[in-house]
Amino acid sequence: DSATEGQETVVRYLMDNVMLEDEMFKIGNRPRTITEFRSFNNKNIKLFTKTNAEGKKMIKQRFGRIEDKFFQLIPKALAFKPIDDIKDFVYSYVLDEKEVNIDNLRENVRSYQGLEKTLEGVKNRIEKLSEIECHHKAVVDCIQSDRMYEYFMAQSDLDLTKEQIGVLQDEIRRESYRLEQLNAKCSSMKKELENKEEVRTLLLAELNANSDFQTLEKQKKYLKELQEKEEIQYQEKKRLLESGKKAGQKVSRLLEIPDVDECMKQYDELLHRLKDTEDVVSAQELIDRAIAYKKHMSTKLQRKNLEIQSRLNEIAADLQETERRISNLKQHRFSYPPAVELLMSRVEQELLKIGRMAKPRILCEMLEITDETWRNAVEGYLNTQRFYVLVEPEHFDIALGIYEKLRREKKAYGVGLINSGKLEEYDIAPAGSLATVVESKSIYAKRYVNMVLGKVHMCKRVDELKQYPVSITPNCMRYQNHVASAIRPEIYTTPFIGKNAFKVQYEQALQKKEDLNRQKIECKDRMTHMEVTLQWLEWDDDTDVKYRITIVSELKRTGLEIEKCETEIRNLQQNTTMIEKQIRADEMRKECEELKSHISKSDRESGACELKISNAKDRLVECEDECIHKNELITDIAQKAENEIVFWKKEYEKQTGDKTLEQFRQNFDRRRKANNTTKENADKKMTSAMYDYKTAFDFGAPATLEAYPEYAAVQERLVNSELLNYEEKVRKAKLSAEEEFREQFLSKLQENMKQAQGEFKELNKALKDITFSNERYEFLYLPSKSYGKYYDMIMDDFNVVQGESIFSGLFHENHKEVIDELFSKLALDQDNGIKALDEFTDYRTYMDYDIKITHEDGSYSLYSKVCEEKSGGETQTPFYVTVAASFVQLYNNNIGGEAIGLVMFDEAFNNMDDERIGAVLEFMNRLPLQIVIAAPPDKIQYIGPKMQETLLVLTDDKVSFVEEYRYASGRK
Incomplete structure (x- = not known):
């Protein structure tokens, strides 16, 4: 217009x-x-x-409410272009571009990865704070140990003072008793002196007055007193000998014990000559030593008795545990550390709660050793790693969460939880490594063993060990970090790996039960023997002997006095002469002088005893004052220690049980110094870790022990709040990304690809029976060589299974590399990333295309290989076939009733022979199309018969006009 x-x-x-x-x-x-x-x-x-x-x-x-593609196909059909690139041709004529909107997916992936980075940051902070916590705990433990050592030193100092008090009290008692004996002896001698002087005075008086009768009467009276005294002393000696006999019987039994103290042999000799003992002081000192020895041995035996009773309790507990272990082994179940069994139970319960049938396993139950020569090496090197818990990769986070909860509740420590999803690189056990002798039906268990034992080289001889960074011999000599060390046999003596381990452990458990019962009997026998020995160590009779032994010498002196008195009486009764009385008076004078000398000596000894007693009492007062102050110090320490004081007291009793207080103080003085060094080192590490944290995260608290609560508060907040918060956010973002990835990417691409494959099948169905100059065509659509992994992932039926995560399990294991690569690209914002995404979101990218040309003899060739060798007509045939198929696809997708089906070709078939032209037109006539062809006149004879109407376009000078071309009576 x-x-x-x-x-x-x-x-x-x-x-x-x-x-x-x-x-x-x-x-x-x-x-x-x-x-x-x-x-x-x-x-x-x-x-x-x-x-x-x-x-x-x-x-x-x-035209039937058709798609916009019509306006692209019409000019392409009119402008014939040889097929040089099959893929470009398919993109242009066969498969439509279909948009897959991944904006939400990209946003979700970015959000997910961003949150994951934030979560990693939180975990990194928690890790650094945990390091600070670890060092702080070491510092606090050292401080706590120092407080305990301070208590030990103070208590031992007090106990030493108490021992000194006991020594002083014994000295005071001993010297007081000696003073008492000396005073008694002195008093006796003074009385004897008084009697002798009186007798001498009488003798002198007799000599002066000749009064023999008075003297005789006094001597008789004195004799009677002495005889009464002797009877009392005799009864005392009788009781002494009875106590000595009882004490002797006990000492005799004690002498049967090997290595008994020498004082007991001396004491036994004393008891055998008890009635003849003269040196009372030495005898009493010997008895004191014997009593002290008995007290010491009695205390030692009582402590030993308590130890045996404690051992009996341990044996009873061991027997109970062994019985439980035997019961478990009968059911083919091992007994593991309580923390391992608790974690296993909780994880299994949680998995059942969320509908997962998978169960956690313990590593050793999934392994088998193929060469028994290396069993001890495998068992010993793995050690506690044998009890590590293994779960499926998709269940690791669940198990880790449960473990963390148990840790916070202080119920589980030291249990290994294997992250099996991070072990893909350990499929192969290195040759010569300890991992080669271990097998497992579980790929995850085998991978973990390959990781741990793959670095350990097997050496038959010790001299080969240093040739490798980490190595081991069959006898468990291990070489690692340039250090050789022998693994303790108790680690590998009890096997846990392999089916035979149950049998071996069962036999070991039965043997242990037998050994424990034998030990139980032995302990009871020892307790019985010690109870008898404790009776022999009773010292009541010894104390009685000690305080009665003086009676022997006293009785002897009394006997001598009686003899002298009787002699005096006899002499007086003989009416001796005055000369004899004079001689007797002189003898009495000498005896009195001798008694005075003895009395003087006894007074000096008493003075020395009194001085010793006074000095000991002064020192005793000082020690008692020290005790008060030291008790106050210990009371102050105990109040600060609160509940820990109970443990400290038990530990103190244990440590001082088998050594002297001096030895104990020397040992713990060294320990305290070593503990201070450890504390200083731990404090330095903690401060360094705090500085690192402050620098890395711009934290304002100082790097000191006093500031630790601020770090702990941050750790508490991160662990109990932010970590859980971000883990939940990551989980939700992951679910959102997964849902978008599944619904907007995998499902739509799979749908588009299946639809495209269906279109190719329909096209090939139409081409199946048509021969183009002795050739048949078939379109090939194969997984892309460049994107084969992506093709496998998209076409994997698992991606449409509901209720399963594509980020875990078999799907993730099969396609992890592709998913990670794709998610990395989804997170990019650069132009290159967007262009790459356009390619990744085009379903046509994931297939390679070709045309299979089947020849008359049954052989075939691929168009992509021979297109450059083909003539023009041969390259035109696929073009027309494909364009026609493209139009059919276009019109079949209409939504407005019957479509027009219009196809137009300009200068069609210009290089094709009549056979190919006929075959192409036959193919097109089978399709629901209205074909309009513009061709030069020389093609009319080949094209016209196949068309419903033929028009001639003519020109006359400047005028163009159209005439209908008809066939009449079989002729044009």
Whole structure:
């Protein structure tokens, strides 16, 4: 249409069922104006539009509400282009571009990865704070140990003072008793002196007055007193000998014990000559030593008795545990550390709660040793790692959460939880390594063993060990970090690996039960023997002997006095002469002088005893004052220690049980110094870790022990709040990303790819029975060589299974590399990343395309290999076949009833022979299409018979016109 300035320049009209005639556009030879045109054709014009977009919309509606692709295919069909690149050709003519909107997916992936980075940051902070916590715990433990050592030193100092008090009290008692004996002896001698002086005085008086009778009477009276005294002393000696006999019987039994103290042998000799003992002081000192020895041995035996009783309790507990172990082994179940069994139980319960049938396993139960020569080496090197808990990769986070909860509840420590999802690189056991003799039906268990034992080289001889960084011999000599060390046999003596381990452990448990019962009997026998020995160590009779032994010498002196008195009486009764009395008086004088000398000596000894007693009492007062102050110090320490004082006291009793207090103080003085060194080192490490944390995270608290609560508060907040918060956010973001990935990427791409494959199948079905110059065509659509892994992932049926995560389990294991690569690209913002994503979201990317050309003899060739060798006609055939199929696909996708089915070719088939032209037209006539072909006249004989109508376009000078071409009576 044309118009004047300011009006529409282009208008498109829709007319239905109207043939174009000249009068529609002209009046005579003059073109109609727009107004005239619209007026004349008003009845036939159904629509008219003013823009290209409206025009296209009008045509699409009229042609059956077809897609925009029509406007791309029409010019491509008109402009024939040889097929040089099969993929470009398929993209242009066969498969439509279908948009997969991944904006939400990209946003979810970015959010997920961003949150994951934030979570990693939180975990990194927690890790550094945990390091600080570890060092702080070491410092606090050292401080706590120092407090305990301070208590030990203070208590031992007090006990030493108490021992000194005991020694002083014994000295005071001993010297007091000696003083008492000396005073008694002195008193006796003074009385004897008094009697002798009185007798001498009487003798002198007799000599002066000759009064013998008075003297005789006094001597008789004195004799009677002495005899009464002797009887009392005799009864005392009798009781002494009875106590000595009882004490002797006990000492005799004690002497049967090997290595008995020498004082007991001396004491036994004393008891055998008890009635003849003269040196009372030495005898009493010997008895004191014997009593002290008995007390010491009794205390030692009582402590030993308590130890045996404690051992009996341990044996009873061991027997109970062994019985439980035997019961478990009968059911083919090992007994593990309580923390391991607790974690296993909790994880299994949690998995059942969320509907997972998988169970956690313990590593040793999943392994088998193929060479028994190396069993001890494997068992010994793995040690506690044998009891590590193994779960499926998708269950690790669940198990870890449960473990963390148990840790916070202080119920489980030291249990290994294997992250099996991070072990893909350990599929192969290195040759010569300890891992080669261990097998497992579990890929995860085998991978872990390969990781741990793969670095340990097997050496038959010790001299080969240093040739490798980590190595071991069958006898468990291990070499690692340039250090050789022998693994303790108790680690590997009890096997846990392999089916035979149950049998061995069962036999060991039975043997242990037998040994424990034997030990139980032995302990009871020892307790019985010690109870008898404790009776022999009783010292009541010894104490009685000690305090009665003086009676022997006293009785002897009394006997001598009686003899002297009797002699005096006899002499007086003989009516001796005055000369004899004079001699007797002189003898009495000498005896009195001798007694005075003894009394003087006894007084000096008593003075020395009194001085010793006074000095000992002074020192005793000082020690008692020290005890008060030291007790106050210990009371202060105990109040600060609170509940720990109970443990400290038990530990103190244990440590001082088998050594002297001096030895104990020396040992713990060294320990305290070593503990201070350890504390200083731990404090330095803690401070360094605090500085690192402050620098890394711009934390304001000082790097000191006093500031630790601020670090602990941050750790508590991170662990109990932010970590859980971000883990939940990551989980939700992961679920969102997974849902988008599944629904908007995997499912839609799979749907598009399956639809494309269906279209190719339909196209191949149409081509199946048509021969093009002795050739048949078939379109091939194969997984892309470049994107084969992506193809496998997209077409994997697992991605449409509901209730399973694509980030775990078999799907993730099979396609982890592809998922990680794709998610990395989804997170990119650069132009290159967006271009790459366009390619990744195009379902056509994941297939390679070709045309299989089957020849008459049954052989075939691929178009991509021979396209450069083919003639023009041979390359045109696939073009027309594919274009026609593309139009069929276009019109089949319409939503407005029957589509027009229009296809137009310009200068069609110009290089094709008649056979190929006929085959192509036969193929097209089978399709629901209206074909319009423009071709040169020389092709009419090949094309015309296959068409419903043929028109000739002719020109005469400047005039073009069209004539219908008909066939009449079999001729043109």
